[in-house]
Amino acid sequence: MLTSLWARLTWAGLFPVVLVTALLYPIFNAQLDDRTARARGTAATTLEAEYERLRQAMNESLNQVLVTVEFPLLQRYLDTVQQTQSPAHEVALQRDLEQMDALFRSLLTHFGRYTRLALIDQAGRERLSATTIPMLPPPPKVDHADTALFEEATALQPGDLYISPPRLGAADGDETVTAAIDIATPVFTPSGRRLGVLLFTLDWSRLTAHLADPHEHSDTQFLLTDARGSWLLAGGGERAIPFGSALATEWPAAWQAMAASPRGEAKLDKHLLGFHTHDVRIHHYQSQAGMIVSDPDTQPWRLGIAAPRPTLMKVLMESRGQLMAIVLVYLLSITVAALWTFGHYRQRSLRQSALLLSRQARQYAGEVQDLYENAPCGYHSLDSAGRVVKMNRTELDWLGYRADEIIGRRLYRDFITPGSRDAFDAAFQQVLSDAREGAAECELLCRDGTTLPVAIQATAQVTAAGFQYSRATVFDLRERKRLEASLERQAMTDPLTGLGNRRYLEDQAAMEIARAQRSGAPLSLIAIDLDHFKYINDTHGHDVGDLVLQAFAGTARQQLRNGDVLCRMGGEEFAILLPDTTREQAMKVAERLRQTIAGTPVQVGEEVIAGGRLAYSASLGVTLVSAGESSLKPAIKRADRGLYAAKAAGRNRTQWHAG
Numbered sequence: 055m056l057t058s059l060w061a062r063l064t065w066a067g068l069f070p071v072v073l074v075t076a077l078l079y080p081i082f083n084a085q086l087d088d089r090t091a092r093a094r095g096t097a098a099t100t101l102e103a104e105y106e107r108l109r110q111a112m113n114e115s116l117n118q119v120l121v122t123v124e125f126p127l128l129q130r131y132l133d134t135v136q137q138t139q140s141p142a143h144e145v146a147l148q149r150d151l152e153q154m155d156a157l158f159r160s161l162l163t164h165f166g167r168y169t170r171l172a173l174i175d176q177a178g179r180e181r182l183s184a185t186t187i188p189m190l191p192p193p194p195k196v197d198h199a200d201t202a203l204f205e206e207a208t209a210l211q212p213g214d215l216y217i218s219p220p221r222l223g224a225a226d227g228d229e230t231v232t233a234a235i236d237i238a239t240p241v242f243t244p245s246g247r248r249l250g251v252l253l254f255t256l257d258w259s260r261l262t263a264h265l266a267d268p269h270e271h272s273d274t275q276f277l278l279t280d281a282r283g284s285w286l287l288a289g290g291g292e293r294a295i296p297f298g299s300a301l302a303t304e305w306p307a308a309w310q311a312m313a314a315s316p317r318g319e320a321k322l323d324k325h326l327l328g329f330h331t332h333d334v335r336i337h338h339y340q341s342q343a344g345m346i347v348s349d350p351d352t353q354p355w356r357l358g359i360a361a362p363r364p365t366l367m368k369v370l371m372e373s374r375g376q377l378m379a380i381v382l383v384y385l386l387s388i389t390v391a392a393l394w395t396f397g398h399y400r401q402r403s404l405r406q407s408a409l410l411l412s413r414q415a416r417q418y419a420g421e422v423q424d425l426y427e428n429a430p431c432g433y434h435s436l437d438s439a440g441r442v443v444k445m446n447r448t449e450l451d452w453l454g455y456r457a458d459e460i461i462g463r464r465l466y467r468d469f470i471t472p473g474s475r476d477a478f479d480a481a482f483q484q485v486l487s488d489a490r491e492g493a494a495e496c497e498l499l500c501r502d503g504t505t506l507p508v509a510i511q512a513t514a515q516v517t518a519a520g521f522q523y524s525r526a527t528v529f530d531l532r533e534r535k536r537l538e539a540s541l542e543r544q545a546m547t548d549p550l551t552g553l554g555n556r557r558y559l560e561d562q563a564a565m566e567i568a569r570a571q572r573s574g575a576p577l578s579l580i581a582i583d584l585d586h587f588k589y590i591n592d593t594h595g596h597d598v599g600d601l602v603l604q605a606f607a608g609t610a611r612q613q614l615r616n617g618d619v620l621c622r623m624g625g626e627e628f629a630i631l632l633p634d635t636t637r638e639q640a641m642k643v644a645e646r647l648r649q650t651i652a653g654t655p656v657q658v659g660e661e662v663i664a665g666g667r668l669a670y671s672a673s674l675g676v677t678l679v680s681a682g683e684s685s686l687k688p689a690i691k692r693a694d695r696g697l698y699a700a701k702a703a704g705r706n707r708t709q710w711h712a713g
């Protein structure tokens with residue numbers, strides 16, 4: 055469950071992030087494009103300015119060389135050098151040399167961009183050299199005859215120039231790396247005769263210092279290589295590319311772009327690159343130079359600018375307020391989504407619990423309904439008029455009706471037998487009264503005509519509005535009645551003979567006396583006592599005595615008609631109540647019974663008596679229940695007196711006793 059909630063919350067967090075990103079991305083991407091375009095524009099402008107600055111500096115240098123070479127002093131000196139030596143010449147030469155040295159030193163200071171000015175004669179010998187390090191002793195007489203510089207320069211025409219590739223110069227004392235370029239031009243007499251070569255060594259490091267270390271554009275880097283990609287900038291700090299190293303190795307992506315075309319732009323990983331070539335042999339149209347010669351492998355130079363490439367992150371970080379706003383939008387959208395998801399989840403789980411509860415409630419209601427309908431007892435509800443408003447299946451089945459035949463249509467009273475209706479009515483009134491409950495034992499009248507004994511216990515359902523309905527439980531009493539009847543029978547039956555006992559006689563007598571009184575018919579009573587029964591017991595045993603008693607019961611039953619009540623009064627005493635029987639008739643019955651008994655010995659077996667048959671007899675007293683006697687007791691006394699008389703007369707006799 056929890057896992058499911060976390061998964062939902064994760065998705066709910068991701069969704070707004072994706073949505074907000076999808077909305078904001080185009081906006082900031084447009085900003086990024088704008089920044090990129092601006093950076094490209096700035097880089098292009100800066101590159102153009104630096105190119106122009108470099109070109110102008112080179113043009114100025116070329117012009118300075120060309121102006122210097124026109125100095126008559128130079129021409130005169132070299133011209134004198136070429137002429138035949140004489141003492142006069144030597145003096146003139148020495149004078150000119152001193153003047154030129156002063157001139158060169160003055161020019162070095164004036165121009166401020168050269169490290170050396172040198173004058174070379176036509177034979178390649180360096181005649182004069184002035185350097186920016188005045189403390190050093192005068193340089194030795196250098197022979198330039200075999201150098202490329204001298205060979206190239208000495209072949210040029212007036213106004214032409216030779217420019218060497220930039221090269222590393224000497225360290226200037228504080229270990230700063232310097233680089234230099236040699237610019238040379240031939241020296242001619244006004245008549246056009248070659249005299250030698252003028253050499254200016256340009257301090258390249260100073261000229262390109264702002265490219266190597268662009269303080270004001272700290273995020274921007276300039277690139278300057280020769281045609282083969284050798285790095286041409288010196289200095290620039292420890293992280294700078296070393297002079298002369300290959301850009302292809304140091305920054306392959308940049309070199310790949312710059313080598314591909316003379317001019318263009320490229321997007322590198324972290325930089326925007328702008329570049330174009332600078333050919334000193336061609337790009338000198340504002341100078342006074344004629345033809346410019348240089349090492350063909352090193353020209354043109356490739357000048358480039360690498361400006362930091364704007365990124366989305368940089369754009370976002372530009373404004374703290376903007377960043378805060380974006381973070382807030384994200385947080386807000388995530389919070390809203392999370393709250394919505396949580397609420398929805400909670401609602402869903404509540405719905406599920408409610409669903410579960412209602413399902414359980416339905417199931418429970420179904421079980422209760424089933425219990426109600428199929429309970430082992432009947433249930434019904436009646437309105438205040440006693441009309442059935444509800445009845446369960448069990449009671450409907452007892453009655454044999456369908457629900458629609460009874461509910462709302464019939465009074466419950468209709469299903470009570472007339473004999474038990476009073477009890478029902480009384481109980482129902484009790485329910486309607488303040489007692490609120492009532493009970494009755496009644497008989498239900500079923501559709502098939504049968505009756506069903508039931509016990510009804512009802513309770514009133516009362517609200518503030520008063521009586522609503524009575525709710526009753528109905529118990530089937532058939533089993534209980536059967537049991538009661540059986541117990542009743544047992545209580546009135548003699549177990550040995552199966553005849554009714556004294557209670558039974560009294561019970562029957564009450565009915566017969568009442569009936570006789572109603573009808574006026576005679577009611578007779580015979581008292582019977584077996585003769586010498588103690589002797590039978592004592593002689594043959596108690597079991598045999600029991601057999602005799604049972605035999606008497608069987609014989610007597612056969613002699614009597616239906617309606618006569620034969621019972622055992624106790625021991626060997628019996629009585630017979632004869633409804634609708636006169637004295638004469640009773641005497642006849644008694645006498646016939648006596649004779650039959652006397653003539654019907656009991657089968658007791660050979661082991662008891664020889665022949666296996668035991669004869670016995672009985673004495674009988676006969677009387678009439680007198681009119682007006684509500685109890686049998688007086689008649690019993692009279693019959694007993696007749697009986698005693700018969701015993702006294704010798705037994706096995708029948709004796710009438712009137713009173």
Ligand SMILES: Nc1nc2c(ncn2[C@@H]2O[C@H](COP(=O)(O)OP(=O)(O)OP(=O)(O)O)[C@@H](O)[C@H]2O)c(=O)[nH]1
Nearest residue numbers: 583584585586587588589591596599600624625626
């Ligand atoms: N076997 C048996 N004997 C019983 C039963 N009930 C009573 N008796 C016996 O019946 C005898 C009755 O004896 P008595 O009252 O002296 O009468 P009798 O011996 O019949 O003498 P008379 O009536 O004068 O002829 C007693 O011995 C009782 O024990 C019974 O259910 N079974």
